Amino acid sequence: MAGGPNFIEEIVAADLAAGKHAAIVTRFPPEPNGYLHIGHAKSICLNFGLAAKFGGRTHLRFDDTNPLKEEQEYIDAIKRDVRWLGFDWGEHEYYASDYFERLYAWAEQLIRQGQAYVCDCTAEEVRAQRGTLTEPGVPCAHRERSVEENLHLFQRMRAGEFPDGARTLRAKIDMAHGNVNMRDPVMYRILHAPHPHAGSAWCIYPTYDWAHGQSDSIEGITHSICTLEFEAHRPLYDWFLDALGIYHPRQIEFARLNLTYTVMSKRRLLELVRDGVVRGWDDPRMPTISGLRRRGYTPEAIRAFAERIGVAKRDSVVDVALLEHCLREDLNARAPRRFAVLRPVLLILDNYPEGLVEQFEVPNNPEDPSSGTRLVPFSRELWIEAEDVREVPPPKYWRLFPGNEVRLRSAYLVRCTGVVKDATGAIVAVHATYDPASRGGSAPDGRRVRATLHWLSRAHAVPAEVRLYDHLFTVPDPDAVAGAEWRSLLNPRSEEVLTTCWVEAALAGATVGEFFQFERLGYFTVDPDSGGDRLVFNRSVTLKDAWAKEAAKHAP
RNA sequence: UGGGGAGUCGUCCAACGGCUAGGACACGUGACUCUGGAUCACGGUAUCGGGGUUCGAAUCCCUGCUCCCCAGCCA
Numbered sequence: 001m002a003g004g005p006n007f008i009e010e011i012v013a014a015d016l017a018a019g020k021h022a023a024i025v026t027r028f029p030p031e032p033n034g035y036l037h038i039g040h041a042k043s044i045c046l047n048f049g050l051a052a053k054f055g056g057r058t059h060l061r062f063d064d065t066n067p068l069k070e071e072q073e074y075i076d077a078i079k080r081d082v083r084w085l086g087f088d089w090g091e092h093e094y095y096a097s098d099y100f101e102r103l104y105a106w107a108e109q110l111i112r113q114g115q116a117y118v119c120d121c122t123a124e125e126v127r128a129q130r131g132t133l134t135e136p137g138v139p140c141a142h143r144e145r146s147v148e149e150n151l152h153l154f155q156r157m158r159a160g161e162f163p164d165g166a167r168t169l170r171a172k173i174d175m176a177h178g179n180v181n182m183r184d185p186v187m188y189r190i191l192h193a194p195h196p197h198a199g200s201a202w203c204i205y206p207t208y209d210w211a212h213g214q215s216d217s218i219e220g221i222t223h224s225i226c227t228l229e230f231e232a233h234r235p236l237y238d239w240f241l242d243a244l245g246i247y248h249p250r251q252i253e254f255a256r257l258n259l260t261y262t263v264m265s266k267r268r269l270l271e272l273v274r275d276g277v278v279r280g281w282d283d284p285r286m287p288t289i290s291g292l293r294r295r296g297y298t299p300e301a302i303r304a305f306a307e308r309i310g311v312a313k314r315d316s317v318v319d320v321a322l323l324e325h326c327l328r329e330d331l332n333a334r335a336p337r338r339f340a341v342l343r344p345v346l347l348i349l350d351n352y353p354e355g356l357v358e359q360f361e362v363p364n365n366p367e368d369p370s371s372g373t374r375l376v377p378f379s380r381e382l383w384i385e386a387e388d389v390r391e392v393p394p395p396k397y398w399r400l401f402p403g404n405e406v407r408l409r410s411a412y413l414v415r416c417t418g419v420v421k422d423a424t425g426a427i428v429a430v431h432a433t434y435d436p437a438s439r440g441g442s443a444p445d446g447r448r449v450r451a452t453l454h455w456l457s458r459a460h461a462v463p464a465e466v467r468l469y470d471h472l473f474t475v476p477d478p479d480a481v482a483g484a485e486w487r488s489l490l491n492p493r494s495e496e497v498l499t500t501c502w503v504e505a506a507l508a509g510a511t512v513g514e515f516f517q518f519e520r521l522g523y524f525t526v527d528p529d530s531g532g533d534r535l536v537f538n539r540s541v542t543l544k545d546a547w548a549k550e551a552a553k554h555a556p
Numbered sequence: 557u558g559g560g561g562a563g564u565c566g567u568c569c570a571a572c573g574g575c576u577a578g579g580a581c582a583c584g585u586g587a588c589u590c591u592g593g594a595u596c597a598c599g600g601u602a603u604c605g606g607g608g609u610u611c612g613a614a615u616c617c618c619u620g621c622u623c624c625c626c627a628g629c630c631a
Contacts, residue, residue, distance in 0.1 A: 004570060031631055066630060123629055130627055134557050137627090168629055178559040180627045189629035208631045232560045232626050253561085255624095260567085266631090308580065310569040312562095315624055319567050322581050332594060367594065398592080407590060441590050452590050520591045547592045 006311035008046070008252050012054055012223055015250070024056035024222045028082065028089075029063045029096075029212070032074035032196065034266040035281040035288045036081045038302070038323070039257040045306035046254070047225060048087040059219055060089040064097045065211045067195040075196065077281070081289040086299045096206075096215045097198040103206050103214060104158065106244055107169055107187060111150045115243050116187060117143055118153040119170045126168075129175070130183050136176035137183045143172065157190055160203045164190050171210075173239060181236050185209055213237030216249040224249040227256040228313065257309065258317040261471035261491075262287045263479045268486065277490065278472075284527075284538050285472045285494050295469065296515055296525030296540025301330040317477055324541045331515060331523045331540070336364045336371065339409075339454045340503040340518035340537070342466055343386040346429040346458065347400075349414060352380040357457070360440070362410040365517075374506060378411050381458040383502045385520075388453050389430050391419050396550050398450035400430060406451040409519065413438035413449060454519045461502035464535040467527065468496040507535065515540065 005013065012024060026047040030040065051058040060082060064070050082089070110116035119142045121129065131137035145153075154169055156162065169188040177183055187210040192203045213236075216224045231253045241248050258264055264287060272278050272286070281288050284295035292302065305326040309318050339362075358378045364371040384400070393401040400406050405415040412434040420429040437444050441452075471491055475481075478489045507516070515525045522542040529536045 006569085010572095029631095033631080063631070069630075126629075127627075132557095132627060133559075136558090165629065170629095180559075182559090183627085186629050191629085205629095207629070212631085228561070229625050230631090235560090255562090308568080312569070314562050316568060319581065322568070325581060328593090337591080363590095366591080396592095409590060449590090451592075454591075517591085517593085520593070522593095543591075543593045545592075550592075 007313070008223070008225060008254060008311055009050065009053070011250075011252060012050055015222070016054060021056075021222045024051060024054050025059065025220055026050050026056065026223055026225060027059040027061050027216065027219065027221050029061045029215075029226075030078050031063045031066070031069075031208075032071065032078060033066070033069040034074060034270055035077050035290055037264055037266075037269065037286075037288045038259060038292065038305075039264050039287075041085060041289060041302050042257045042306050042309065042311075043225070043227075044082055044085055044087060045303055046311060049306075050223065050225075056222070057092060058087070058089060059092040059094055059221070061094040061096065061215060061219065062197065063208060063212060063215070064095055064195065064197050065206055065208050067191060067193045067198075067205060070196050072196045077290065081293075084293060084299060085289065085302060094215075094219060095197050096211045097195060099211070099215055099218055100198060100202060100206065102218065103211060106214060107154065107206075107210075108151060110171065110187075110243055111154060111169075112147055113243065114147060115172050116150070116169055117145050117172055118150050118157065119143070119168050119184075119186075120166070121168075123165065126186070130180060131175070133180065137180075139175045139184075143175075143184070154188075157188065157204050158202075160192070162190055164192055166190055169204075171236075171240070173236075179232055179235055181209070181233050182239070185236060209233060209236055210240065213240050213249075214244070214246070217241060217247045220247065221249040224251045226251060226253055228253050228315075253313065254311050255313055255315055258315075258477075258479060259287060259323065260317055260320045260476040261473050261478070262320065263473070263486065265479060268479075284467070285469050287472075293513075294525075294527065294538065296523060296538055297327055298330050298515070301327040304330065320471070327523065327541050328544070331517065333367055334365070335515050335517040335523055337362070337366075337519050338504050338507055338516045339376065339456050340464070340466070340501060340507075340521065340524070341383040341385055341454070341456050341461070342468075342498050342501045342518075342521065344383040344500065344502055345386045345389055345427055347382045347384045347414075347455065348429060348431050349380050349382070349434045350417065350431055351433045354380055356380065357459075358411075360410045376410070376504060376506075377457045377460040378408075378455075379457040379459055382408070383456045383458055383461055384408075384430070384453055386427065388451075389416075389419065389427055391421070391427060394551065395554050397547075399453065400432070400451075405449050406453055407438075407441050407449050408434075408455045409452050410441050411439075411455065412436075412441065413443055454521075456502050456504065460505055462505050462508050462535065464501045464503045464507070464537060465529075466498045466501045466524070466537045466539065468498065468539045470494050470496075501537075503535065503537075508533075510535070517543075 028047045048058045168186045170184045188204045194200045282290035282294045359375040361373045389400045400416045414432040414434045417431045419427045474491045510526045523540040524537040527536040527538045
């Protein structure tokens with residue numbers, strides 16, 4: 001179904017076959033500087049999936065080396081999202097900041113070995129000395145300091161004797177290296193800032209490059225899986241590990257996920273949240289895990305998606321339609337069906353007895369007979385969908401129009417006798433007659449109708465707000481647009497709030513996160529804005545709509 | 557340009573020198589249908605270019621081209 005094993009699974013299988021490890025250890029290492037998104041979900045599924053498939057465990061480690069950008073809120077959100085996705089790291093919750101003392105001692109070791117030095121250059125000077133992609137860098141005067149002086153200075157850095165940015169600790173590698181990452185990279189910077197996990201214990205913080213490889217080594221990670229941009233850093237991690245003489249995890253890089261019609265960069269997502277472009281990190285239009293959850297995505301659908309997109313090394317952009325497909329596939333099988341009318345128009349059955357209320361038995365899910373049926377009240381005045389009525393039908397339109405007969409799902413066949421319009425020409429009510437012999441939805445003479453409509457008894461329906469969503473951006477690849485331009489690509493119609501909707505009374509007690517299929521409309525879930533007698537639904541994804549395609553063909 | 561990667565249907569992934577280059581999504585056509593849903597059937601389109609090795613190349617070699625990443629005291 002999903003093809004063969006991906007290249008990482010092949011590597012792991014080969015390592016295991018070669019007897020390199022008794023069991024594998026992988027890790028998911030987020031920086032708590034934002035919320036997790038669907039791209040992280042790919043990594044989470046990959047790492048936890050590997051351990052589950054080959055036997056082993058997966059650590060959750062926060063790579064919290066930059067206190068300026070990290071917050072406890074993000075740590076909490078990340079844990080919540082990983083758990084919700086269905087993964088359990090057990091007791092293996094780690095923080096790079098818990099390794100700070102060890103990292104500090106290792107830094108001293110490198111200094112003693114003559115492989116690290118304290119540098120007094122400013123950031124600008126360091127940049128100037130680094131050279132360019134084609135020209136080698138040049139060493140600065142501090143590069144040749146004595147071990148004693150370096151040790152002393154480094155200790156004073158830790159003691160807080162210098163202001164932010166005054167000095168750094170740098171690895172002494174090769175200022176002329178073809179790989180610029182090897183031109184004496186910074187290992188420590190002075191940052192007088194509290195840390196969300198380490199508190200105020202430190203005023204010098206290790207860089208990611210200095211912390212990451214050793215953190216993996218400390219944890220005995222066998223396969224350290226990361227994204228492509230770290231490929232050029234691997235030689236540096238190897239250099240550190242070799243210099244320290246400690247265990248080498250095997251790093252494997254894969255291509256990060258990109259999705260059409262959305263952005264995945266944390267910086268841009270943060271900007272959308274801060275500027276109030278969206279309702280927050282969990283806005284249903286966001287590609288964040290929490291946004292997808294609020295939108296109505298299920299962990300099952302996201303996991304299936306992660307499985308189907310595969311894992312490879314080439315840059316790619318996955319069609320968001322595949323994500324939507326995975327959700328439909330999951331929900332089609334298990335979402336209870338309900339009736340909801342989003343843009344109501346009154347349907348009056350002129351020959352139906354006033355005051356009569358019938359109860360019709362409607363299947364909860366035709367895909368799953370075990371889900372049973374429910375009773376839905378029916379009466380003379382009903383709400384139906386505005387788009388299910390036309391005064392003049394376009395080509396291939398076979399819903400309600402004067403003279404045409406349709407079925408009201410599980411109820412009766414009705415024939416339209418006329419429409420009522422307001423001053424603007426909009427249809428506000430429809431008149432029809434019903435065929436009492438078609439009770440239950442089919443006629444004794446076996447005559448067929450092309451359309452089946454959903455409906456709600458006016459006297460029994462309950463009001464609700466429904467939010468419809470569309471792509472956040474108008475173009476398939478907004479992430480490819482550089483500069484501030486990307487903002488102009490936001491879809492002004494990505495959210496549409498409908499406040500005059502009606503739903504089945506059975507939906508009144510629905511709880512946040514419960515999902516349903518509103519027949520003929522799509523899959524919907526209860527939004528957390530619901531409460532008391534206020535009901536708010538989010539449309540998770542539409543049903544596939546053959547009529548919409550047909551209509552588009554005849555559109556102007 | 558220095559270093560590091562990557563090029564296969566519209567998209568994503570597979571094919572690991574050997575059937576007509578496969579699957580999924582998307583798209584199109586039809587069947588069926590008490591959701592214009594679901595389901596089913598059918599269909600089209602791909603090996604970056606040029607050489608070479610071989611009985612045989614998407615796969616190996618040479619060469620060219622294109623794209624991505626790296627010049628944070630971000631990760």
